[in-house]
Amino acid sequence: MRAVVAVLLFVTAAHAALWGGLRDKQQAPDFRGILPSVSYSPFDGTGHPDVDNFPNADKIRADTKKLAPLTRAIRLYSSTGGVEMVPPIANEVGLKVTVGAWIDKNVDRNEREMLSAIELAKRNSNVNGIVVGNETIYRGEQKIEDLIKLIQRVKGSVNVPVTTGEIWNIWIEHPELASSVDFIAAHILPYWEGFSEKQAVDQALIIYQKLRDAFPGKRIVIAEFGWPSAGYNLKSGTPGPFEQAVTLRTFVSRAEAIGMEYNIVEAIDQPWKFFEGGVGPYWGFLNAAREPKFAWTGPVEDPAYWKLMGIALLVGVLMSLPIFRLVQPTVMQAFVLSAAANGVGAWVATVFAYWTGHYFVFGSAFALILGLILLVPLVLIAMARIEEIAAIAFGRNPRRLLVKGLPAGPLAPALEDQVFPKVSIHVPAYFEPPDMLKQTLDAVSRLDYPNFECVVIINNTPDPEFWQPIQDHCRALGERFKFINAEKVEGFKAGALRIAMERTAADAEIIGIIDADYVVQPDWLKDLVPAFADPRVGLVQAPQDHRDGDRSLMHYIMNGEYAGFFDIGMVQRNEFNSIIVHGTMCLIRRAAMDMAGGWAGDTICEDTDLGLAIIEHGWLTHYTNNRYGYGLLPDTYEAFKKQRHRWAYGGFQIVKKHWRRFLPGGSRLSPDQKREFALGWLNWLGAESLGVLVAILNLIWVPIVAFADIAIPDKILTLPIIAAFLVSLIHFVALYQLRVPVKTGQMLGAMITAMSVQWTVSRAVAQGLITEHLAFARTSKGGFSIMSVEFQAFWEAVIGVLLLIGAAVLVVTNNYKEVREIYVFAAVLVLESLPFLSAVAIAILENSRINAFAFWRNTGVRTAELIGLRPVAMQALPGPINAPQPVASEVRQELSGSV
Incomplete structure (x- = not known):
């Protein structure tokens, strides 16, 4: 355990060092002045302003007090819906206001907006201009000549400068628009043009100069410049808190140096702008709680970074603790598991950062929560698979695999005298080809074991062409072979096996089950029955294999797929006494079967159901990966899928039947056994579903x-x-x-x-x-x-x-x-x-x-x-x-x- 502790400490320290080394800390020009203007919308929450998001005077007053130390003026985008309260309230704290009139295709609304903007300019001395329309031409809401008429109408009604806000290229493409306004209000948003954050400021200055060259002597205001703090990338443009801070601080410093007039978009995040894509809500340099996202001086860094690192390390440590339940884990095994656990910790910290750094409407919150809920079992499945990789690639060799009927290693019981308890072999059949079943019975007759019987039960097969040849063959094989032809049997295969139990010899201590297509090796019983010398052993399972894998390429790869379960999964589960009983090639102590209630007909996987019940009663089980029998593969892909469907459906029936026995005190299952079965179901049924x-x-x-x-x-x-x-x-x-x-x-x-x-x-x-x-x-x-x-x-x-x-x-x-x-x-x-x-x-x-x-x-x-x-x-x-x-x-x- 000291080595494991050392490994966990090493991985945790390496994880912490990685966080420390990856900590982003960038330099940017300091800005100690006051911004000339910022865009402001007095809305809060995710409701749309046109529907259910109405500002109130107290909220506006609090916002303007927050903004007054940061800027000299604010720009509005409309003049109705509660926004008309902003100019008089802003005047209380000495803020200038550029009023906006929202213009679109709604004629009535346009009229209300313009009348309100004109009235605000007349009644409030702090109004320093009016912007008639915001990107109206770009959005195709108005024709150039119609917008010019609206601008001229407003100009004739007020004594403050009047303009319209448009993307920079609209001004260059339509010089007649520039002639109609008092000053050019150009929007330069390099993110939307696909420029990177490193190119953004240079690009803005290039465009600013291009506008000055195109319109010499005209007052030019960069009415929008900004960078989003979250959202998706657009070509080379990558949003982010660091990107926003460095871009804005660099732009402001360079703009101030050349005497540029500018307005930063925007002051406060607007979560209701989710319709503008993933970046819409995140243009503010204050978040929706009116808290600053970054400092305007000093290094740019994430103040929550160490908190995230703490979450990652804590989760990594907690998820590493199950390593201590392993029996003698190796150093590499512990290292792989701890590294994977810390990887999950880093992901959890990333989820926490995303959740706390984003705004959600109902739909996005629901989608994110659903996605995370679905990812939790996916992460558990991945961790279980990593654990299996670590155990097999770097762990110790299996200690409980049967070798000639005895567990490998120190668990092997000491056998002084060879004993031969009686074995009753049951072969259930339902419409099976007689020649195939004869091969199975011939192989049983050649078993190198002195004390056994064979009960062959054909159920619900009225056609004598299927059962008569088997009856005759059993007679020819001798008195060891009992033949039963049972009709109207309920409970499928389990019902047939219950009838076989009724005809089983009273002195039979062990029940063997083989499918009708399995040809067993002569040493099957001789090798495996000795494991029952340990009175705690209730069941011994040998793997399935197939003798017709060369029938076709499809059968060849199907046979390879079956082999993986028996050589990987079953071997590992056997280490925790948690094997899956799969019916054929199975030996069961009769006393264990009786204690578990025998064959149950309420599931279509009666073998796995009985095996789990035996384990729940505290019996030991053993597995060998040595092949003692060879059956036949499904004839077709259709048959293969039907078989897998039956196994999965029966497995789910077993989950529903047994889950209460996994509760505390519900059975004699150990924590390791509960874990193996739960993860096994999750890994198979859960992963596929x-x-x-x-x-x-x-x-x-x-x-x-x-x-x-x-x-x-x-x-x-x-x-x-x-x-x-x-x-x-x-x-x-x-x-x-x-x-x-x-x-x-x-x-x-x-x-x-x-x-x-x-x-x-x-x-x-x-x-x-x-x-x-x-x-x-x-x-x-x-x-x-x-x-x-x-x-x-x-x-x-x-x-x-x-x-x-x-x-x-x-x-x-x-x-x-x-x-x-x-x-x-x-x-x-x-x-x-x-x-x-x-x-x-x-x-x-x-x-x-x-x-x-x-x-x-x-x-x-x-x-x-x-x-x-x-x-x-x-x-x-x-x-x-x-x-x-x-x-x-x-x-x-x-x-x-x-x-």
Whole structure:
């Protein structure tokens, strides 16, 4: 533990040093004077001024008192809706006011605005000018000649200078507009032109000089210059608190040096301007609480930086504490886990900074909260996968794996005399091909174990062509084999196994379960039954494997996908006595089964249900990754998906059935066991369902992002999704390389296969939420099933293509803005499309010519060998395991006719 403590302290110190080294502290010119003018809007909150955001005199009075020490004048943009209260109140603190008259296409409103502006200029001596319209020409609200008429009308009614506010290029393009005003009020906002913060001031001065050259002798006022403190980038323009502070301080200093007249936009953040895109609310140098965002003198720095660092370190330390529950973790293992925990801490601090530094309307707040809620399980899943990577790559070797029936290492019990408790092997079957089932029974008859029986139960299969040959075969195999043909059995496979228990020999101490397609090795019982010499052991599980992986390329990669679960996940879960019982190749102590209540028919995964119940009663379980039996893979991709759907639906049924037993005192489960099962469900059912849900939600967001000028914050929402995907990718590749003895090509195929069932699993979970029971669906095996004419990835194709189209729409619509957050969002959509497109790829592969591992005429070279997915020479498995499947001759004939 001392080494672990040292590692945690080292990582925490390195994390703190990283924060210290990355602390941004910039220099900018000091400004100790008073600003000549700032834009001011007396509105508060997120309500639109035209609807429900009406200022009051007290609020305006407080604002003007706040602004009086900072500026000599304020610029308004309208003269109605409560804004007309500003000039007289501003006069109380000595502020000059440039009155604005808002002009758009509403003739009646325009009339009210102009009349109010004229009246304010006449009644308030501190009004120093009127601005008729704000970017009215730029927005296309008025024609040039019509706006000039409005300006001339106001000029004839007041004794103060009158102008209009327009973007700088409008003035140059329309010199007749400049001739109609008393002074040019030009807006120069380099951010909206895509300039960087480093170019902004130079660009403003260049344009100012261009205006002076174009209109010599004319008074020129830069009526708007500013930089946003938050929001998305626009080409090279990057908003931010540092960028705003340095840009404004530099501009003010240089403007003062050349005697420029200018107005800063704006004084106070306006959260209601969310319709102006992500930067709209953030142009103020005071935030919405009327607090300064930066100092006008001294270094520019973030005063909340150390608070954020504290949050990051605290979360990192807290999330590192579970390392102490590990048994003898290695230094590298602890380092990887602590580094990952501190990475999550840094993300949490980033989320906190974003939440406290932004304004939210209901929709944006809801979207952000929903996104964060969905990210929490995603982060937990990523952390669980990192933990597994650390354990396998850098941790200690497994200590509980069975070797010849005994746990490896110091946990092995001492056996003085070999004993042979009676084993009753149960083989349930439902419409199984008789020849396949005969192979299974022949293999059982060859078991090198002196004390066993075999109970074969065929249920709900009235056709004698399926059960009569098996009955005859059991008679031929001898009295050890009991045959049962049961009709109208309820409870699916569990119901059949309950009947088998009733016909089990009274002296049988151990129950063995194998599926009808499994050919067991002779040493299965001899090797594994000795583990039951420890009276605490209630269950021993051997892995599944398959003998028909060379039927096609699809079966080859499917077999690789199955292997990952049995060589990675099950081995790690076994270390915590938390294995998933998967029915076949399973040995169960009869006493443990009775204590757990036997086979239950209320789930369609009766094996996993019973296994969990046995563990909940405190029994030990053991696992071996040595192969003792070989079954058959699903015949088709359709069958593979149906099997995975059944497993997922049954898994969700088990969650609903057992969750109360995970509460304190609900069972004898240890904290480690509860954690393993909870994370296992989250990692499988949750990850797949979450992936589909997030993908669909992101699709809904595409038009909003593309056309409503809204970007999704990458640092807190989209980049974590990419990081989680990379963790999953590393997790799969690294652990396959370390634990699963397959070739690289088969591993990549297994990855595609694993991704391809995301939609299938999520559908099962969704059905589990709204239904209690679905019918048990038998998995078609043995090469006798007929391939469906329907395309087996229709909905996956629809969603996958929509995600790609969404990404393309985002890229195309973003080309003129070049917002990085939108590009990142588009990349996320592409990544989210991969599981759906994987299903499409396998469905297409299944029907393609390259899928067949066919013999070329007069050669022994197979397709898989030609493309390098496996070596030419394959070690043959003994006996019936290599028996040719019925499909092989059909494929051979079909392809020989086409070659």
